[in-house]
Amino acid sequence: MTEPVVHFDRVTKRFGDVVAVDDVDLEIEEGEFFALLGGSGCGKTTLLRLLAGFERPTSGRVLIGGEDVTDVPAHRRPVNMMFQSYALFPHMSVEKNVAFGLKQDGLPKAEIATRVEEALRLVELTGLGGRRPDQLSGGQRQRVALARALIKRPRVLLLDEPLAALDKRLREQTQFELMRIQDEVGITFIVVTHDQEEAMSLATRIGVMRAGRIVQTGTPREIYETPQNRFVADFIGSVNLLDGRVVAVDGTRVTLAVDRLGINVIVDEASAEVDTVCALALRPEKIVVSIDEPTAPNRVEGIVKEIGYLGASCIVRVRTGSGDVLQAVQPNRQRDLSLAFEWDQRVWLSWSEASGVLVFE
Amino acid sequence: MRGRATVIAVPYLWLLLFFLVPFFIVLKISFSEGTLAQPPYLPLYEVTDNGEMEITATADSYAFLIEDPFYAEAYGRSLRVAFFATLIALLIGYPMALGIARSKPPWRNFLLMLVILPFWTSFLIRVYAWKVLLQGNGAVNAALMALGVIDQPLQILYTDGAIYLGIVYSYLPFMILPLYAALERLDASLDEAAADLGASPLRVFLAITLPLSMPGILAGSLLVFIPAVGEFVIPELLGGPDAAMIGRVLWNEFFANRDWPVASAVAIAMLLFLVIPIMLFQRYQERPTR
Numbered sequence: 199m200t201e202p203v204v205h206f207d208r209v210t211k212r213f214g215d216v217v218a219v220d221d222v223d224l225e226i227e228e229g230e231f232f233a234l235l236g237g238s239g240c241g242k243t244t245l246l247r248l249l250a251g252f253e254r255p256t257s258g259r260v261l262i263g264g265e266d267v268t269d270v271p272a273h274r275r276p277v278n279m280m281f282q283s284y285a286l287f288p289h290m291s292v293e294k295n296v297a298f299g300l301k302q303d304g305l306p307k308a309e310i311a312t313r314v315e316e317a318l319r320l321v322e323l324t325g326l327g328g329r330r331p332d333q334l335s336g337g338q339r340q341r342v343a344l345a346r347a348l349i350k351r352p353r354v355l356l357l358d359e360p361l362a363a364l365d366k367r368l369r370e371q372t373q374f375e376l377m378r379i380q381d382e383v384g385i386t387f388i389v390v391t392h393d394q395e396e397a398m399s400l401a402t403r404i405g406v407m408r409a410g411r412i413v414q415t416g417t418p419r420e421i422y423e424t425p426q427n428r429f430v431a432d433f434i435g436s437v438n439l440l441d442g443r444v445v446a447v448d449g450t451r452v453t454l455a456v457d458r459l460g461i462n463v464i465v466d467e468a469s470a471e472v473d474t475v476c477a478l479a480l481r482p483e484k485i486v487v488s489i490d491e492p493t494a495p496n497r498v499e500g501i502v503k504e505i506g507y508l509g510a511s512c513i514v515r516v517r518t519g520s521g522d523v524l525q526a527v528q529p530n531r532q533r534d535l536s537l538a539f540e541w542d543q544r545v546w547l548s549w550s551e552a553s554g555v556l557v558f559e
Numbered sequence: 560m561r562g563r564a565t566v567i568a569v570p571y572l573w574l575l576l577f578f579l580v581p582f583f584i585v586l587k588i589s590f591s592e593g594t595l596a597q598p599p600y601l602p603l604y605e606v607t608d609n610g611e612m613e614i615t616a617t618a619d620s621y622a623f624l625i626e627d628p629f630y631a632e633a634y635g636r637s638l639r640v641a642f643f644a645t646l647i648a649l650l651i652g653y654p655m656a657l658g659i660a661r662s663k664p665p666w667r668n669f670l671l672m673l674v675i676l677p678f679w680t681s682f683l684i685r686v687y688a689w690k691v692l693l694q695g696n697g698a699v700n701a702a703l704m705a706l707g708v709i710d711q712p713l714q715i716l717y718t719d720g721a722i723y724l725g726i727v728y729s730y731l732p733f734m735i736l737p738l739y740a741a742l743e744r745l746d747a748s749l750d751e752a753a754a755d756l757g758a759s760p761l762r763v764f765l766a767i768t769l770p771l772s773m774p775g776i777l778a779g780s781l782l783v784f785i786p787a788v789g790e791f792v793i794p795e796l797l798g799g800p801d802a803a804m805i806g807r808v809l810w811n812e813f814f815a816n817r818d819w820p821v822a823s824a825v826a827i828a829m830l831l832f833l834v835i836p837i838m839l840f841q842r843y844q845e846r847p848t849r
Binding site for chain 2: 252273285303347
């Protein structure tokens with residue numbers, strides 16, 4: 199196996215009494231598009247700043263390309279960062295902003311000019327080199343920041359909430375743009391975001407952070423379909439959590455007694471000991487709503503309390519006899535809005551044995 | 560709308576009354592002829608007995624300013640002293656302002672308060688205090704001798720050095736405050752971005768911090784330079800008898816020589832010298848940044 203391009207070796211960072219990053223051990227491979235995902239104050243930005251060299255770890259080491267850079271100042275590290283505020287130099291033209299990094303390396307003027315032009319073409323800003331940052335739109339500023347950070351061809355590009363300041367349409371468009379650019383330049387990208395959809399669509403791998411720790415890493419699919427704990431299950435997308443106790447184990451088939459609903463649930467491809475207290479994490483789109491009692495073994499009866507129309511699908515909230523509310527998402531396969539069920543109607547919810555996953559913590 | 564107009568009109572009216580009107584009075588005196596009377600100048604025109612108007616206005620006072628090299632020297636000296644005092648204040652004030660702006664927020668107000676603290680004592684008293692400190696047997700000489708730096712008391716008082724010291728000391732807060740205001744609102748992530756792109760701390764300062772604080776540098780420099788040019792108290796108290804700065808010349812013409820026309824011409828010429836840098840500053844400020 200090759201050397202990881204980034205290695206956080208048991209890194210801890212404290213600010214006074216606050217532990218911002220708590221014993222993080224993380225390796226990121228060359229060419230990855232890695233997303234650090236978490237709520238505000240979870241330490242994801244601090245982790246990025248530790249890598250850029252703006253913060254020094256309280257303990258642990260930071261390695262880039264196998265080299266210990268813990269004591270290397272920011273201006274000597276082979277990483278570049280795109281700031282959340284973009285941090286464009288207001289007194290310099292777009293060209294000068296983009297050229298800044300190369301100028302620090304003392305490159306010949308002709309080469310700087312060629313590479314600036316190249317970088318501006320990459321982010322589709324050709325012809326705007328003479329403008330000042332305050333003459334640009336938000337989307338254009340974001341591209342300038344990107345070009346400026348990319349021009350030195352860093353080992354790793356760090357992006358701090360790169361899309362947060364853009365409106366929704368532009369954000370979606372820019373997501374694909376970022377993926378195209380990463381593909382084109384082949385640089386390892388590490389993006390920090392609080393937006394799980396953004397992380398899922400951009401990244402090849404996600405690290406979910408909570409209270410300074412990385413609670414799970416994996417591909418977007420792994421994070422979504424097989425969350426390892428309640429927090430990840432709950433943080434990524436919506437989820438129904440059915441608390442229960444394991445009553446039978448047959449190979450990988452586990453039977454969970456969900457006392458509150460008064461049912462037994464069968465879960466395939468799981469592993470657990472009998473009597474373990476855990477929960478079934480069930481995504482709303484995995485639940486089928488029907489009026490007739492289904493034949494599937496995992497089913498529960500309830501009353502429709504709410505139907506939310508989202509265009510592509512409907513969110514249906516169903517209250518079971520115990521008072522618990524389960525969420526189901528039903529695709530709108532037909533234009534006809536008259537669904538087979540209405541508010542306050544008695545319905546059945548059912549799901550297959552392989553559609554949920556057991557979470558323990 | 561009317562409320563806003565009033566708020567603006569009142570201070571302008573005030574300025575009109577107490578700046579513009581005196582200015583025109585001084586301007587008028589500068590063009591009149593001196594005389595031994597009360598007031599010590601003649602009117603600009605007289606209406607003779609046969610009803611003719613006789614213009615008695617004259618530019619003699621200005622001609623006198625140009626002819627006598629004493630005045631040119633005084634102007635030159637004032638501009639030179641003010642320039643170097645401003646430069647020294649900038650070199651001392653900039654690191655201080657930067658230090659305050661970069662300190663932790665709870666410290667900032669405390670440090671700023673220390674900068675403003677001298678204002679709680681009268682300016683005149685503070686300059687007098689320097690006079691006492693700098694005397695041959697004053698605290699400064701005593702301290703230097705006690706430390707073994709010198710054997711004999713130094714002649715500090717009544718030198719140009721004392722004038723510089725007095726001006727820099729008195730006007731330093733006027734340099735620090737606008738510099739602080741400019742530096743404090745600089746986005747720290749700009750420095751980080753520059754460092755991230757490979758700029759050493761010195762390069763970050765030269766390429767980012769310094770140019771972005773230029774409005775503060777200009778404002779602070781003007782606030783020190785302008786009053787320093789016309790400074791009267793400091794050269795009078797701390798400077799030597801031959802330290803003819805324009806403020807002292809002005810005072811002497813008015814009160815010692817009672818030559819009001821020449822004194823007024825000196826004042827008008829000084830004003831012109833000062834208006835030029837202000838206008839340059841205004842043009843810099845208005846330069847379109849967008």
